[in-house]
Structures are given as C-alpha cells and as structure tokens.
Amino acid sequence: MTFGSLTTPPTQPPAPAPVWRSFVRGSLGAGVAVGARAAGALILNKLFAVYxxxxxxxxxxxxxxxxxxxxxxxxxxxxxxxxxxxxxxxxxxxxxxxxxxxxxxxxxxxxxxxxxxxxxxxxxxxxxxxxxxxxxxxxxxxxxxxxxxxxxxxxxxxxxxxxxxxxxxxxxxxxxxxxxxxxxxxxxxxxxxxxxxxxxxxxxxxxxxxxxxxxxxxxxxxxxxxxxxxxQFLLMAVSTLLFGKAVDYVLRDYLLATYGAARTDLWQVVAKLSDNYTMVFAAVMSSVFYPRLSALAGQPRASRHYLYGVLGLLAPVLAVGLWLIFACRDWLLPLLFAPQQLGARDFLAPQLIGDWAKFLSWVFLFQLKVKARTGTYIAVQGCAALVFAALLAVLLPRFGLEGAVLAHAACYGLQLVACVAFQARMKNGK
Known part of the structure; x- marks a missing residue:
C-alpha cells in the first residue's frame, strides 16, 4: 500500500546557472590582479605624459x-x-x-x-x-x-x-x-x-x-x-607576433619618422588608453573564458552555448562601456594623460569602434586556440595583417595620422564579420 503523503518526490537536478552569472563571478575573482595592472599602467601613462x-x-x-x-x-x-x-x-x-x-x-x-x-x-x-x-x-x-x-x-x-x-x-x-x-x-x-x-x-x-x-x-x-x-601553440603565437606585435612596432616607427614624436603622442594617447582596457579584457578572457571553454572542448553543444552566452553578454556591455569613455573624453584624457594632449579626442571614436569589433572577434578566435586549429588561426591573423597594411597604405596619405585609427576600425570590423560568417558555417556544417 502506497501512502502518497509519505513518498519522497524524485530529486530533480539543479538547473544550470546562467552563463552570464558564472562568467561574471569568475571575472570578479580575477578583478584584483587585473585592477592592479590597469592602475599601474594608468599611473605610468600619466607620469610619462607629464614628466x-x-x-x-x-x-x-x-x-x-x-x-x-x-x-x-x-x-x-x-x-x-x-x-x-x-x-x-x-x-x-x-x-x-x-x-x-x-x-x-x-x-x-x-x-x-x-x-x-x-x-x-x-x-x-x-x-x-x-x-x-x-x-x-x-x-x-x-x-x-x-x-x-x-x-x-x-x-x-x-x-x-x-x-x-x-x-x-x-x-x-x-x-x-x-x-x-x-x-x-x-x-x-x-x-x-x-x-x-x-x-x-x-x-x-x-x-x-x-x-x-x-x-x-x-x-x-x-x-x-x-x-x-x-x-602548435608556439606557431599560433608566431602569427600573433608577426601579424600583430611586429605590425604595431613598425607602424609606430613609421609614425614617429613621418609625424615626429610630439605629434605622434596624440595618436599614442588613444592607443595607450585602448591598451589599458584591452589588458583588462584580455586578462579576464584568458583566466575565465579560455579555461572554461577548454573544459567544454569535448562537448560541442555546451561549448557553443557558453560561447553564445558570453557573446550575448559582452556585445551590449562593451558597447555601453566604450560609449561612456567617448562621452567622458573631454575630461578623461587630460586626467589620465596631460592637458596638452586633449587633441587626441579627434582620434578616439574610430579607435573605440574598432576595439568593440576586436573584442568580439577575439571571443570567436579563442575557439581556434582551444581546438588547436593552428592553420586556421594563422590564416586569420595573416589575412587581418594584410588587410590592415592595405588600409594603412590607402588611408594614411589621405587622412594623415587619423588614417591609423580609421584603418584599425575598418580592419577589425571586417574581421568580426568574417568570424561571424565562419561560425555560422561551422554550425550549419554540424
């Protein structure tokens, strides 16, 4: 005889936590280290700008x-x-x-x-x-x-x-x-x-x-x-070195020789500002997103769910955050650097737009690292470098120093479009 009031209902597995909650919790855990590095960079930028x-x-x-x-x-x-x-x-x-x-x-x-x-x-x-x-x-x-x-x-x-x-x-x-x-x-x-x-x-x-x-x-x-x-990971880093770090070094060297150190400082102000929040973003993604995505490497459906969840969180949050930087540019740039470098605000909008596209495309590119798809990763980096070089060759003579940030925005915009198209193709292929 069964007594319904005394039977124990079957245990239901707890609902999985939303992707955004676990991602934010992990990001806050890495916040101390990221905050220290960002604060140090801001202090050094200010001191170099002034002294x-x-x-x-x-x-x-x-x-x-x-x-x-x-x-x-x-x-x-x-x-x-x-x-x-x-x-x-x-x-x-x-x-x-x-x-x-x-x-x-x-x-x-x-x-x-x-x-x-x-x-x-x-x-x-x-x-x-x-x-x-x-x-x-x-x-x-x-x-x-x-x-x-x-x-x-x-x-x-x-x-x-x-x-x-x-x-x-x-x-x-x-x-x-x-x-x-x-x-x-x-x-x-x-x-x-x-x-x-x-x-x-x-x-x-x-x-x-x-x-x-x-x-x-x-x-x-x-x-x-x-x-x-x-x-395999070293080869992927070689592409980052050749098509990223080396390009930055050569570009800065060219701008110094063409426009002089004092003028190039205006471009460098927005690049340094970008470096600061890029460092924060990269640190969070490397310590939170990459390990979690690696753990899900053998579960394609869960991996895609996590990736799309993080993208859905980052796209609007990054857009709002970068817009706030632009809205505060008139007092933020003199505060973080020096009053005589306020002219850098003319270069800020294209830099911020390009950074938004860059961050979102990085989310897709982390997949290639997790899956150790070395050839595809190198191809993406190489194509992006060639496109950037072509854009610089066209925009620098026409727009001067501003052409560097316009090329940055256009290049990463195209890269994001390519990443979305590639991801859609991968999903449809499966």
Missing part, C-alpha cells in the same frame, strides 16, 4: 612593444599550451615534469633566438651593456611567466593574483621613482623591466609553497612529444 620629454609616452610605448616582441612567443604560445596540458596532471609527477621541462626548453630557445636578432639588428640603438641588461630582464620576466602558468594550471588563483599584483606594483613603483628623479629615459625603461623581472623570486617561492617544484631537476630529459604539442 618625460616631448614624445616620451610614444618612446615608452615603443619600448613596451619591443618587450612584447620578445615575450609574446613564451607568454601567448608556450605558456598557453602549458596551462592546457598541466591542468589535469599531478604536480611532481613524471609527466608533469616532462611538460614543464619541455616548456622551459622552448622558452630558452625562443629567448636565444630573440637575443640574436636584437644583437644583429640593433633595434635598441644602445650599447652592449644596455642590451645585456635588457635581455636579462626579458629572461627573468619569461621565467616568471612560466611559473605563473604552472600556478594557474594548478588552480592556485590566489597565488597567481598575488604575483600579478606584485608585478604591477614593483614595475610601476620603480619606473615612477626613476622618472621623478629625472633619470635618463633609457634608464627609466630598463629599471621598469628589471623590476618586473625580479618578481620571478616571488614566483619561485609561491610555486615551492604550492608543491609545484617537487622532484624537478635541471638535467631532466626533454620529451619530444611534449615539444611537438607545445609547438
């Missing part, structure tokens, strides 16, 4: 671009792949050590190659002593990034955030002190790099405390399988 000689902001940006040329392959290639392959492994295990050793070997090879190119091309235009200091700082910074990737793969988010905060505080503090003491500009920039690089000592301490360095030996074997798999 550096005319054109100093652009020269500092060019120095940071040179840093990026040498750290992009490790940070956006080797380290990205390392997070993917270390995440499911037990720290200290034999396979864990093989992956970490392969990543360290690839990073060392990339640094040696970069140093050789720098020495032969003389990109810095400094003496051998300064070049040695520069490469030492790059090597330390790369080592810190490698250990940071291991912390992130192990889920040590609090330690990773602490490391990011230390990087921002130390780099900003040392560079600000050097600027206020009116040291030569190249000393200021090298001090900034070395201060960031010294955070490798903190990284080693955090990794040791987390048990990530157990059983590691400098003479351990190198796994060619691990090298081959990590090299």
């Amino acid at each position: 550096a000689p005319a054109g100093g902001l652009t020269l500092f940006a060019q120095f940071q671009s040179l840093m990026a040329l040498l750290t992009t392959l490790p940070s956006e290639g080797v380290q990205v792949g390392l997070v993917k392959y270390l995440a499911p492994l037990q720290p200290g295990s034999a396979r864990y050590r093989l992956w970490l050793g392969a990543a360290a070997a690839l990073n060392a090879a990339v640094l040696l190659l970069g140093g050789a190119v720098l020495a032969t091309q003389g990109l810095l235009g400094w003496g051998w002593g300064s070049l040695g200091v520069f490469m030492t700082g790059i090597a330390l910074l790369t080592g810190q990034g490698l250990i940071g990737a291991a912390l992130l793969a192990a889920g040590r988010l609090r330690a990773y955030i602490g490391l990011s905060v230390a990087l921002a505080v130390l780099g900003t503090g040392v560079a600000a002190t050097a600027l206020l003491r009116q040291l030569p500009l190249h000393i200021v920039m090298l001090s900034y790099l070395l201060a960031q690089g010294l955070t490798v000592l903190l990284a080693l301490g955090l990794a040791a405390r987390a048990g990530l360095l157990r059983h590691l030996r400098a003479s351990g074997p190198i796994s060619f399988v691990a090298l081959r798999h990590l090299s």
Whole structure:
C-alpha cells in the first residue's frame, strides 16, 4: 500500500546557472590582479605624459612593444599550451615534469633566438651593456611567466593574483621613482623591466609553497612529444607576433619618422588608453573564458552555448562601456594623460569602434586556440595583417595620422564579420 503523503518526490537536478552569472563571478575573482595592472599602467601613462620629454609616452610605448616582441612567443604560445596540458596532471609527477621541462626548453630557445636578432639588428640603438641588461630582464620576466602558468594550471588563483599584483606594483613603483628623479629615459625603461623581472623570486617561492617544484631537476630529459604539442601553440603565437606585435612596432616607427614624436603622442594617447582596457579584457578572457571553454572542448553543444552566452553578454556591455569613455573624453584624457594632449579626442571614436569589433572577434578566435586549429588561426591573423597594411597604405596619405585609427576600425570590423560568417558555417556544417 502506497501512502502518497509519505513518498519522497524524485530529486530533480539543479538547473544550470546562467552563463552570464558564472562568467561574471569568475571575472570578479580575477578583478584584483587585473585592477592592479590597469592602475599601474594608468599611473605610468600619466607620469610619462607629464614628466618625460616631448614624445616620451610614444618612446615608452615603443619600448613596451619591443618587450612584447620578445615575450609574446613564451607568454601567448608556450605558456598557453602549458596551462592546457598541466591542468589535469599531478604536480611532481613524471609527466608533469616532462611538460614543464619541455616548456622551459622552448622558452630558452625562443629567448636565444630573440637575443640574436636584437644583437644583429640593433633595434635598441644602445650599447652592449644596455642590451645585456635588457635581455636579462626579458629572461627573468619569461621565467616568471612560466611559473605563473604552472600556478594557474594548478588552480592556485590566489597565488597567481598575488604575483600579478606584485608585478604591477614593483614595475610601476620603480619606473615612477626613476622618472621623478629625472633619470635618463633609457634608464627609466630598463629599471621598469628589471623590476618586473625580479618578481620571478616571488614566483619561485609561491610555486615551492604550492608543491609545484617537487622532484624537478635541471638535467631532466626533454620529451619530444611534449615539444611537438607545445609547438602548435608556439606557431599560433608566431602569427600573433608577426601579424600583430611586429605590425604595431613598425607602424609606430613609421609614425614617429613621418609625424615626429610630439605629434605622434596624440595618436599614442588613444592607443595607450585602448591598451589599458584591452589588458583588462584580455586578462579576464584568458583566466575565465579560455579555461572554461577548454573544459567544454569535448562537448560541442555546451561549448557553443557558453560561447553564445558570453557573446550575448559582452556585445551590449562593451558597447555601453566604450560609449561612456567617448562621452567622458573631454575630461578623461587630460586626467589620465596631460592637458596638452586633449587633441587626441579627434582620434578616439574610430579607435573605440574598432576595439568593440576586436573584442568580439577575439571571443570567436579563442575557439581556434582551444581546438588547436593552428592553420586556421594563422590564416586569420595573416589575412587581418594584410588587410590592415592595405588600409594603412590607402588611408594614411589621405587622412594623415587619423588614417591609423580609421584603418584599425575598418580592419577589425571586417574581421568580426568574417568570424561571424565562419561560425555560422561551422554550425550549419554540424
């Protein structure tokens, strides 16, 4: 005999949380590190705009671009792949050590190659002593990034955030002190790099405390399988380097030679402002969106649902946020930089429109990294660089310095359209 009032109803599985809620919760978790880096960048931009000689902001940006040329392959290639392959492994295990050793070997090879190119091309235009200091700082910074990737793969988010905060505080503090003491500009920039690089000592301490360095030996074997798999991510980073960072460096060099440092500073103001919020967006996507999308790699339907959910959240939120920046331009630019650079507001609208399209297209491109679709990723980056170069060739002679931001807006607008079309084709194909 069944007593309906005494029977236990079947347990219903809890409804899945909306995509936007989990994404926002994870984004807030990474907010401390992102906020520290953004604050440090804003402070440095202000100090260089006020205390550096005319054109100093652009020269500092060019120095940071040179840093990026040498750290992009490790940070956006080797380290990205390392997070993917270390995440499911037990720290200290034999396979864990093989992956970490392969990543360290690839990073060392990339640094040696970069140093050789720098020495032969003389990109810095400094003496051998300064070049040695520069490469030492790059090597330390790369080592810190490698250990940071291991912390992130192990889920040590609090330690990773602490490391990011230390990087921002130390780099900003040392560079600000050097600027206020009116040291030569190249000393200021090298001090900034070395201060960031010294955070490798903190990284080693955090990794040791987390048990990530157990059983590691400098003479351990190198796994060619691990090298081959990590090299796929390295190839994708090569495309970012050649078709992104290198293009930025060459463009800035051309603008400096054509319009002079003081005039180019106006373009650099909007580019630096863009760099600040781009850094925030990239950090959130790398620490929240990419790991979650990677976890869903074997579930195509859930992966698409998550991607579309994040896109549906980001498109209006980014549009409103970028519009607010434009609406506040008359007081925001003098506040963040210097009053004499208010003329940069004429370049702001195309930059913001292009950034909106860029951010949304990045959401699609993260899929290619998750699926390790190296050829497609390189093709997209290469085509975008060619289109950008063609647009610059047409727009710079006609519009002058403003042509650079118009080309930026048009290029990323076309890239977003191409990404949407490619995504629709993939969906219909399945």
